[in-house]
Amino acid sequence: MKQVDFYLISNRVNLAKFKLASRLANKLQRLNQRALIITDSPQESSQLDQLLWSFSDASFVAHDPISEPAPLSTVHYGVHNDVTPNVLERDYDVLINVGSTVPLFNHHFARIAEIVDSDDQSKAAARGRYKRYKSEGFELKTHDIEL
Template sequence: MTRVDFYLLPAGESLLSYACRLTEKAYRQGHTVFLVTDTDDEAAQLDDMLWTFRQGSFVPHRAVTGHTAAGPCPVAVGREPPVGFDDVMINLGSAVPEAFRRFRRVIELVGPDDAARALKREHFRHYRSEGLSPTMVDLEAEASPFRRVGYH
């Protein structure tokens, strides 16, 4: 069964920067990752950022179009998940991808603005209507100094 998590980003956190850091972490843990974007331009921007988001970082990846196989690369960026990707999907898009069920884990990144949160609420309802139990992770609360010292 697909695990779905919604990560609520704090104010001031860049959606694309966070996606790059999360992708790097998943890659280092041995996962394959597909990042969903709405447009080819957004995919190209994210493709560039994955090379430059942090000095010294290395996340082997490629941008893909259509349903072609992504080859041996562990990370891909595009509008539609290519054949061969079924591990982690990070959705930066405005719709729930039809292929979400084939992934072991789906991560929905939620920006801090009201419009982004309203859109992702629709995604949350969609996953629930599909029989899944999505979880919410409030990254702003996780960054609280009280959480760092063990206070909940």
């Protein structure tokens, strides 16, 4: 069964959703799993790109934009509107969504990580995504995260 994990960030931290996405991508990379991280805008993708290189003093996540994937890179990122059928052919293990909507291509993934910031607007949008995933038959789990 396809699964969606909602990671609910409980505290207010600058760029929290990107920091958590970086941590998840790092873990997936260590497990040799391929991840696609999607954002709402080019500006968010740029912020994410910077954090993937620098979120930890001890490690970084080797990554590429979906428009320029390197053959050995296991983590790609980009704006959800830029995901094309050829991107989905890359056999990702996990979709990490830091965006505010359910991606139209969600059924291409066995596992989705939804990252939810602590502000009220993000929580409200996440409730809508939760209902949609539930109506589409995904198994849903929630995790409270403090950064």
